[in-house]
Each structure stands twice: as C-alpha cells, then as structure tokens.
C-alpha cells in the first residue's frame with residue numbers, strides 16, 4: 001500500500017503542476033504488477049481529484065501552520081482520501097502513510113494529522129460542508145458561474161459532479177436491440193438497465209473485453225448524453241455528412257450505425273484521428289478520415305457541400321468534470337471565453353460548407369452558457385436571415401442535459417440553413 005500511496009501522491013503533484021493526467025497515470029500504473037494495486041491507484045487518483053477541495057479543507061484544519069513540504073502534503077491528502085472514501089483498513093492506511101512520510105518531524109506530523117482526522121471526523125465534515133469550495137470540491141469561480149447561470153439547478157449539478165460517472169454502453173442497432181443486449185448482460189452476470197434509446201448503464205464498470213460482443217462491435221462505451229448527438233442530427237441514408245471534430249470517434253460510430261451515409265470524419269489531431277480508425281475498424285464501419293482544421297476548410301474541403309454537419313467542438317468540458325476531475329482544478333476563468341471565441345470561428349467556417357436547407361448540430365460537453373446558449377444566440381445574430389434554430393424533439397430530456405446520475409452534461413443546438 002505504501003508504494004501505491006507514494007505513486008498516487010506523485011501523480012497528484014504532477015497533475016496539479018500541469019502534467020496531463022492521461023499521460024502521467026498510465027506511466028505510474030505500469031510500475032505496479034498486481035491488478036488490485038493498479039485498481040487502487042486509479043481509484044485514489046480519480047477520487048482524490050474529485051474530492052480535492054474537501055481534502056484541502058481538512059488538511060488545512062488539521063495543520064497548525066502551512067506545510068513546508070509539498071510532497072508530504074500530497075501524501076497526506078491521499079491518506080485522508082483513503083480514510084474517508086475507501087474500505088482499506090484505517091490502521092494500515094495510517095501505518096503506511098506514516099512510514100512513507102519519511103524520518104523525523106515528517107513522521108510525527110503525518111501520524112498526528114491522520115490520527116486527529118479519525119478523532120475529529122464529524123467536526124471536519126461539518127466544517128467542509130459549510131464552505132462551498134470544500135463541500136462540492138470545485139473552485140469558487142466555477143461554483144459562482146453555475147449559481148448565476150443555473151440558479152435553480154446549481155446544487156444538483158455540483159452534487160452530480162461528485163458521483164462516480166455511470167458506465168454506459170451504446171447498443172449497435174445494426175446488431176440487435178437494447179432488450180436483447182440487456183438479456184445477454186444478465187446471462188453474463190452483469191446487472192444493467194436501459195438509460196436511453198440505445199443506452200444501457202451497468203451497475204458496475206467492467207473491462208470492455210468482458211462485455212458480450214464488444215470485440216465484434218456490438219456495443220461501444222458512450223455516455224447516454226453523448227448518444228443524443230446522432231439521434232438529433234438524424235442523418236438519412238445517402239446523405240453527405242461532416243463530423244467536424246470527430247476524434248476519438250464515439251459519435252462518428254453512432255452516426256454510421258444509424259444510417260448508410262457518406263461520412264467525412266475530420267480532426268485536427270492526427271494521433272486522436274488514429275483512434276477514430278481503430279473504433280470504426282472494431283465496428284466494421286467506413287468513413288473518410290481527414291486530418292484538418294475545422295476553422296480553415298479552404299485547406300482540406302473539396303468544395304462539395306454537406307447535407308448535415310456535426311460540430312462537436314472543443315470546450316471547457318465542464319459537463320464531464322467528474323470523468324476528468326483534473327480539469328476543474330486546471331481550468332482558469334479566462335479559458336471559457338477563449339473556448340467560446342474559438343468555437344465561434346469554427347461555427348462560422350463550418351456553416352459555409354452546409355447545403356441550403358441543411359442542418360448543423362452544434363454540440364459541447366460544457367454546462368457554461370458562454371459556450372452554449374449564448375454562443376448560439378451570437379451565431380444567429382451574425383447570420384440574420386440565413387440561419388434558424390431548430391426545435392429539439394420532445395423526447396429530449398427537459399430541454400437540456402445537465403449532469404445527473406444517469407448522464408454527463410451536454411449541450412445541443414440544431415441550426416438550419418434557410
């Protein structure tokens with residue numbers, strides 16, 4: 001356990017220092033032989049990042065003066081996370097963290113902090129609950145933005161963002177229906193329920209290769225909220241479709257599963273585009289893959305207009321913060337305006353590629369207004385008389401997809417070229 005604690009502390013320090021979680025964590029996971037230790041490291045890193053505001057508040061309350069050793073601080077947060085949120089035996093957590101803390105005063109301090117946490121737990125929970133950034137483990141600016149932009153829903157959004165993200169599959173309609181797949185999951189001993197027209201959510205995440213039919217392309221892992229994109233774009237057989245920010249290809253695959261279309265999958269990132277190819281190969285589906293910048297179609301467009309365009313633009317990812325819990329700590333308030341500016345340029349550029357009468361589906365995994373409704377309103381104001389906003393179907397949940405227990409946060413707007 002000592003090694004796992006130290007590795008977890010190292011990952012947290014690197015990530016909060018600016019390193020990419022998806023690069024640092026796999027490197028550290030490779031240093032562990034036992035699958036159980038790798039599982040524990042993954043859980044501790046994700047869980048600590050999800051609850052970091054609370055862990056910070058506890059640590060600050062337990063220290064008499066600020067720590068001079070940042071590495072010890074990360075180790076203590078890891079141990080606090082384990083004590084509060086895991087089933088590992090408390091004595092082992094404390095014993096190993098104290099040993100990992102190093103000699104001299106570090107050892108004594110680690111011992112005092114962790115034992116005091118156990119003694120003062122109820123008081124510390126109340127203390128954290130009284131401070132929004134600790135209660136919901138989000139930066140203050142993020143919480144204030146949600147309070148202003150979602151006055152009736154901000155607490156529910158933040159509560160949902162502390163949950164473990166659901167593990168949801170998309171059933172490939174070319175292979176069978178949801179009811180049949182639910183029966184196959186049941187036969188495999190995997191409890192699940194339907195959470196969308198093509199979506200089933202498992203009670204517990206499992207490695208994908210344990211899923212019946214995964215290798216044959218019968219299902220894909222995709223959040224139920226993300227599965228609305230293909231349904232809303234509603235591509236018809238034979239149409240020419242542009243998936244303008246396609247990688248890693250989750251929505252590309254869904255579009256192709258639903259209709260025989262002539263699909264171009266564009267992405268600016270060649271490495272990510274390779275993942276589109278891998279995903280489509282598994283699904284045995286075909287598309288034209290193009291590396292290119294959606295903001296500069298003159299560099300890659302062949303001049304033939306598209307009937308429908310999916311613009312699943314890069315965004316703050318504030319709707320999927322529980323899946324990428326480093327994001328909320330690394331984003332700066334200014335980033336949101338920068339994303340919004342980049343999205344506006346991409347929207348205007350892509351709009352020119354759409355056939356008259358065609359539809360563009362604008363999509364983000366953000367819950368911030370600047371990237372969503374305000375973005376669409378500004379677009380309509382820039383294109384008077386040539387664009388109108390389409391209505392989303394009644395089956396679409398509640399007019400918006402704010403994160404909850406069943407799906408992540410997404411935004412969709414249909415734009416029709418008049």
Ligand SMILES: C[S@@+](CC[C@H](N)C(=O)[O-])C[C@H]1O[C@@H](n2cnc3c(N)ncnc32)[C@H](O)[C@@H]1O
Nearest residue numbers: 245246247248249250251267268269293294312
């Ligand atoms: C939200 S992700 C897309 C997710 C994808 N649609 C899916 O469902 O799997 C945004 C993608 O936009 C790509 N991207 C960012 N800037 C771009 C640009 N200027 N042109 C094209 N793609 C871009 C990123 O590389 C990233 O893969």
